[in-house]
Amino acid sequence: AQKVTQAQTEISVVEKEDVTLDCVYETRDTTYYLFWYKQPPSGELVFLIRRNSFDEQNEISGRYSWNFQKSTSSFNFTITASQVVDSAVYFCALSEVQGAQKLVFGQGTRLTINP
Amino acid sequence: GAVVSQHPSWVICKSGTSVKIECRSLDFQATTMFWYRQFPKQSLMLMATSNEGSKATYEQGVEKDKFLINHASLTLSTLTVTSAHPEDSSFYICSARDSRGQVIQETQYFGPGTRLLVL
Numbered sequence: 001a002q003k004v005t006q007a008q009t010e011i012s013v014v015e016k017e018d019v020t021l022d023c024v025y026e027t028r029d030t031t032y033y034l035f036w037y038k039q040p041p042s043g044e045l046v047f048l049i050r051r052n053s054f055d056e057q058n059e060i061s062g063r064y065s066w067n068f069q070k071s072t073s074s075f076n077f078t079i080t081a082s083q084v085v086d087s088a089v090y091f092c093a094l095s096e097v098q099g100a101q102k103l104v105f106g107q108g109t110r111l112t113i114n115p
Numbered sequence: 116g117a118v119v120s121q122h123p124s125w126v127i128c129k130s131g132t133s134v135k136i137e138c139r140s141l142d143f144q145a146t147t148m149f150w151y152r153q154f155p156k157q158s159l160m161l162m163a164t165s166n167e168g169s170k171a172t173y174e175q176g177v178e179k180d181k182f183l184i185n186h187a188s189l190t191l192s193t194l195t196v197t198s199a200h201p202e203d204s205s206f207y208i209c210s211a212r213d214s215r216g217q218v219i220q221e222t223q224y225f226g227p228g229t230r231l232l233v234l
Binding site: 033042091101105106108110 | 147
């Protein structure tokens with residue numbers, strides 16, 4: 001069975017600090033997808049990134065970066081120079097590559113950026 | 116990007132009534148749609164996978180007779196909460212897969228969600 005664990009329930013930092021959100025996953029599949037989503041107070045899910053299991057290159061997009069370590073089954077997300085607008089709940093998710101591609105979500109990390 | 120809409124965005128109803136939630140893919144066709152439920156301060160839990168023209172596949176623990184899903188066309192899936200009770204109050208989110216099978220990053224496009232409050 002697939003499982004995603006986000007051990008950090010809540011994180012609070014001061015604006016401009018860097019913050020890393022942890023994600024650890026479990027799967028028996030040899031190929032899979034990993035995702036990060038942002039859920040602001042409005043509730044709508046905002047897609048941030050998808051990573052294929054065979055691609056372990058780290059990715060950077062502006063202030064966001066992702067570190068995929070297959071050896072430790074982790075897919076961590078770092079926000080550099082955080083801003084108040086980054087405040088939201090962030091979800092890590094896992095899906096199969098074939099079939100229905102159902103998403104399994106982690107418990108989410110509530111990130112609060114204080115001015 | 117592709118757009119998925121949900122209607123209504125929020126609904127308040129009395130206990131015992133049925134509520135229908137619509138999920139539409141506005142600019143693409145979706146043979147597969149998913150329904151999720153999210154309780155306050157919790158994660159999204161998949162309720163069922165909806166396939167156009169066939170019966171939905173429900174996740175373990177989800178009552179199929181209580182949560183009726185109909186996916187009658189390639190752009191519309193509906194979730195009906197029958198005889199709703201206060202414990203059904205939740206945030207219901209749908210998502211849709213583009214049936215063209217293009218290699219897209221998102222794999223699923225999410226709707227904005229429907230907040231249901233049962234009194």
